[in-house]
Amino acid sequence: MTSTADIAPSPGMPRAGLNIGAGLWPSSIAVAGRTVRKFVRTPQLIVFTTIQSAVFLLMFRYAFGGAIGTRSHLSYVEFLVPGFIATNILWAGMGAATGVADDVEHGFVDRLRSLPMPRAAVLIGRSLADLALMVWALAIAAILGFVVGFRLGGSVAEALAALGLCVVFGFALEWVFIAAGLVAGNAQAAQSIGLLITPLVFISSAYVPVQSMPAGLRQFGEIQPLTPMANAVRGLVTGPGGKAVLEHSTGYYVGLSLVWAAGIFVVFGFLAAVRFTRR
Amino acid sequence: MKRYGKTQALAGLDLVASPGRVVALLGPNGAGKTTFVRAVATLLRPDAGTLYVDGIDALRKPAKVRQVIGLAGQFAAVEEAMTGRENLEMVGRLFGLGRKQAKAAAARVLDQMQLTADADRLVRTYSGGMRRRIDLGISLTGTPRLLLLDEPTAGLDPGSRLQLWDAIRSLVAAGTDILLTTQYLDEADRLASDIVIIDHGQVIAAGTPEELKTRAGDDLIEVHVRDADHLPAVSGVLAKLGHDPHVDAPQHRAYVAVDDGSSGLMDALRVLDARGIAVEDISLRRPTLDEVFLALTGKPAQTTDTPAQPAGT
Numbered sequence: 270m271t272s273t274a275d276i277a278p279s280p281g282m283p284r285a286g287l288n289i290g291a292g293l294w295p296s297s298i299a300v301a302g303r304t305v306r307k308f309v310r311t312p313q314l315i316v317f318t319t320i321q322s323a324v325f326l327l328m329f330r331y332a333f334g335g336a337i338g339t340r341s342h343l344s345y346v347e348f349l350v351p352g353f354i355a356t357n358i359l360w361a362g363m364g365a366a367t368g369v370a371d372d373v374e375h376g377f378v379d380r381l382r383s384l385p386m387p388r389a390a391v392l393i394g395r396s397l398a399d400l401a402l403m404v405w406a407l408a409i410a411a412i413l414g415f416v417v418g419f420r421l422g423g424s425v426a427e428a429l430a431a432l433g434l435c436v437v438f439g440f441a442l443e444w445v446f447i448a449a450g451l452v453a454g455n456a457q458a459a460q461s462i463g464l465l466i467t468p469l470v471f472i473s474s475a476y477v478p479v480q481s482m483p484a485g486l487r488q489f490g491e492i493q494p495l496t497p498m499a500n501a502v503r504g505l506v507t508g509p510g511g512k513a514v515l516e517h518s519t520g521y522y523v524g525l526s527l528v529w530a531a532g533i534f535v536v537f538g539f540l541a542a543v544r545f546t547r548r
Numbered sequence: 549m550k551r552y553g554k555t556q557a558l559a560g561l562d563l564v565a566s567p568g569r570v571v572a573l574l575g576p577n578g579a580g581k582t583t584f585v586r587a588v589a590t591l592l593r594p595d596a597g598t599l600y601v602d603g604i605d606a607l608r609k610p611a612k613v614r615q616v617i618g619l620a621g622q623f624a625a626v627e628e629a630m631t632g633r634e635n636l637e638m639v640g641r642l643f644g645l646g647r648k649q650a651k652a653a654a655a656r657v658l659d660q661m662q663l664t665a666d667a668d669r670l671v672r673t674y675s676g677g678m679r680r681r682i683d684l685g686i687s688l689t690g691t692p693r694l695l696l697l698d699e700p701t702a703g704l705d706p707g708s709r710l711q712l713w714d715a716i717r718s719l720v721a722a723g724t725d726i727l728l729t730t731q732y733l734d735e736a737d738r739l740a741s742d743i744v745i746i747d748h749g750q751v752i753a754a755g756t757p758e759e760l761k762t763r764a765g766d767d768l769i770e771v772h773v774r775d776a777d778h779l780p781a782v783s784g785v786l787a788k789l790g791h792d793p794h795v796d797a798p799q800h801r802a803y804v805a806v807d808d809g810s811s812g813l814m815d816a817l818r819v820l821d822a823r824g825i826a827v828e829d830i831s832l833r834r835p836t837l838d839e840v841f842l843a844l845t846g847k848p849a850q851t852t853d854t855p856a857q858p859a860g861t
Contacts, residue, residue, distance in 0.1 A: 288614075288615045288616070288643045288644055288690040288691075288692075289615065289644045290614070290615065290642070290643060290644040291641055291642050291643070291644045295641065296641070296642050299638050299641045299642055300642075302638070303627050303630065303638055306627075306629055306630055306634070307627060307628075307629040307630070310629040310630075310670070311629055375625060376621045376625035377625045377627070379586075379589075379591050379619075379621060379625065380619065380621065380625040380639075380686070381642070382590075382591055383589045383590070383591060383614060383617065383618075383619040384614060384639065384642045384643060384690075385611065385614040385615040385642075385643060385644065385690070386642045386643075386644075
């Protein structure tokens with residue numbers, strides 16, 4: 270039960286040149302350029318993600334904020350905005366899952382895989398593009414934060430460090446969504462998988478102090494990766510007031526976030542690569 | 549051969565395509581056409597068997613195969629949010645061309661596909677036929693030695709199909725080798741120099757369109773009657789003249805394969821006349837590929853009368 274096939278072009282005709290294909294870096298950039306253009310030229314995406322962020326922030330700041338205590342002398346807006354910015358990377362990254370699934374479903378990934386380029390560039394390009402989109406989303410989130418009354422308590426250098434941390438963590442998180450998109454294989458399933466992660470946002474210190482949660486939830490909230498992220502950003506941007514709220518030093522949370530980011534990147538990057546190369 | 553769980557696809561597909569020709573892989577849905585093209589394009593790795601593309605072992609050196617092929621799929625995998633030109637330039641870059649070369653390749657392909665006038669519009673605004681042409685064009689930016697076309701005209705309206713056929717024919721004239729899959733018999737008939745009919749992952753017939761038509765049988769005598777009630781009688785007469793009589797009641801016709809066409813035709817006329825059966829039309833003709841397909845697979849092929857849903861919106 271074997272099959273054989275031999276497909277050969279005519280020996281007589283002038284042979285077309287071999288296409289040696291692009292290197293890893295140029296092809297990743299070309300693939301990334303396409304994803305960024307797609308985003309920029311699909312106004313619904315930009316408008317929707319911006320509105321989504323804004324609605325979220327406004328709800329917590331004004332609708333729920335009055336009832337939420339911070340268990341410290343930090344005002345709720347000071348407590349909320351750093352958490353909002355830290356978790357914004359998750360909302361921003363979620364688009365990657367549907368984007369990747371869509372490309373698998375509609376043959377774009379196949380087209381790229383049939384080209385003489387390193388196949389890794391398909392995923393690397395994707396992650397680079399999503400990184401760019403994430404920086405944009407972070408900028409929007411920061412601006413919204415200032416609009417609703419947040420004022421920087423720490424130094425500008427600390428604020429930039431916070432954004433840098435968000436970018437690093439966000440890059441790692443992208444791979445969760447890329448892997449999800451590859452596993453799902455179609456956009457709707459990918460969206461559902463993405464939404465499964467949303468409880469992580471709420472059971473963290475992003476919007477409320479985890480100390481206010483019942484036992485069990487609270488322990489989970491303390492160990493999961495978004496809490497150290499939210500706390501690290503909080504420590505970096507709220508100055509002495511924010512640092513006083515935290516159980517550990519800012520450095521501790523920054524370190525823990527980076528460890529989480531490395532772990533997530535390794536595990537989900539590997540999963541995505543395995544899923545991608547299986548054929 | 550590819551295993552999907554317990555299902556084996558292409559178990560026992562043996563196929564050698566001659567170089568320098570357009571080979572059409574013809575078969576119904578689920579016959580294994582796309583699976584085969586995906587294997588040739590190294591998108592899918594056969595679990596057993598051998599596959600050589602341009603003399604390259606596709607199982608051992610898939611990356612080398614990708615240097616000589618171009619693939620255009622049944623899904624027009626084109627970025628809608630980019631212009632036709634941008635799509636071509638991007639893929640040109642991925643083929644390893646420099647910036648200038650990629651621009652030149654894009655301009656050449658746009659011209660070849662007669663899309664120059666629409667080059668700088670977003671693909672989103674293209675018609676279904678234009679999408680297929682840009683999709684075909686994308687696979688040409690790297691000047692492949694072998695072009696793989698997976699159902700290139702599925703779901704296109706007749707006008708767009710003709711345009712795409714013209715584009716494919718001009719490629720053939722320029723010396724590109726093509727392996728195309730189709731479920732449209734007329735498409736295989738018009739484009740291909742060799743047709744390989746597959747069903748359930750196996751080759752059931754291969755040859756030039758003419759050879760296949762000959763193999764499926766002899767010439768046919770076809771009789772049209774005005775009154776369908778006469779068909780059984782006509783069929784009875786025809787059955788004595790040849791073999792495998794068929795009755796097509798909705799079309800008011802009956803036909804039979806005969807060894808000696810011209811004398812059979814005379815006999816048929818004489819007997820029908822003697823019985824007083826009013827014949828509207830009688831003819832001697834070669835079998836169509838539809839009939840070849842029916843004879844070889846035992847089921848009718850999908851015809852172009854019922855095209856699939858137009859692809860792309």
